[in-house]
Amino acid sequence: MTVFLLKRLGEAIVALFVVSVAVFAGVYAIGDPLSLLVPPDATAATEAAIAAELGLDRPLPLQYAAFVANALEGDFGVSFFYREPALQVIAERLPATLELATVAMVIATFVGVPLGLWAGMHPGTILDRTIVTGSVLGFSIPTFMVGLVFILVFAVVLGWLPSGGRGDTVEVFGVRLSVLTLDGWTHLLLPAANLALFPLAFIVRLARSGMREALSLDFVRFARAQGLSRGKVVRLHILKFVAIPIVTLVGLQFGILIAFAVVTEQIFAWPGMGKLLIDAINQLDRPLIVAYILMTSVLFIAINLVVDLLYGLLDPRARLG
Structure with a gap:
């Protein structure tokens, strides 16, 4: 190791x-x-x-x-526009982006995996076709269009949720978090749901195909022949089999959400790194742009390393390799 x-x-x-x-x-x-x-x-x-x-x-x-x-030495230069250290400017916006991406990834995982598994266990049913069609729409519809529809329906027409901003935050160890306040959650739900749609569609398709493949494997048939119920077989055997590719996908998608949440942050006026990058590009703020891209590269590498370690825990053959 x-x-x-x-x-x-x-x-x-x-x-x-x-x-x-x-x-x-x-x-x-x-x-x-x-x-x-x-x-x-x-x-x-x-x-x-x-x-x-x-x-x-x-x-x-x-x-x-x-x-x-x-x-x-941790010095990425001074921002041309803000006249502050570029790393400090990014660090002020990083918690908001990480919070948004984390909540979006949690929504995508905990909604997408059960839907995909259920669709894989009941292929050809009306609900299976509905789930598959929904996943195709998740791939096809642009993020900005979904975000505008969310704002129109839930903020303008129904008035249930605010259309933008971060809401109230609570400071924990020097980091401002909005997930710990009710007002913060109301501001977080729409952008997180919008950002979660694309990885959710991926996870649904992957979980469904993994379930379909697992049901035809010998170890699943042997477990069923021993008298285990389908639910117990799924919990004890199939979930571990399906989790291996899903962990890899979740890790990659999480990095993508962090780096490319620009559209969602712009639409919902979320004060994260994506909005900061757009402003930096418009202002030709070179130190800020370079520091942002290097920071996201470090996050990508760290996430990939964690995924590799989790992959080794789930599949001992990966550790041997």
Whole structure:
């Protein structure tokens, strides 16, 4: 296990290096942030002073070398727009995005797995066809359209839930959380449900196909031949079999939700990292963009490592490999 962890750590370092080079080159080769930061009537001396303060007067290789050296110390530079450390700006928005993605993933998992298992156990029924059709719609309908429909129905017409914002929060160990307040939950439900639809459709299809496959395997037939009820066979044998691919999918989808919750956060005015990224792109805030992408890359790598460990716990053959 130690060798496995060291190998994964080495792969993570290489991946981060490649991502940092690609992102830095792409971001710093496009646009001129000075055009946004310097007033049109500023003198050349003022523009040169601002460029020197932000480090934009140095060649790109030196800027990248300085960026890597500072990043190793936890310093991702100063945001051009906020004039604060980029990591601090992201850290202020990260809890909101993690909270939204976590609740969305919980909804997708605890709704999608039972629906998929039930559909797999009763193929061809009306409810099975309804579940499959719903999963297809979950793939097909754009997220922004579903979000607007949610706002129209539940916020405007029915008036049950607010249309945007985060609501009341409670500070726990220095982190603001909205899941601990009733007002926070009312603000969280709509964006979390909207964000959960795409992974929910994936999980339903995967759980259904896993159940259909498991029912035809010898160990399930043998368990049934021993007199075990179908429910007991599902709990003792099939769930573990189906959980292996679902754990992998949940891990990947959770990382995707964190990194690409931009549309949902924009629609519901959720103060997370996705909305921050859109603002940073509009303002050509290079340190903030690079820090955001590297932060999400670190989260992806950490999630994949956890998934690998869980995979090994569920399937001993993975540990042997």
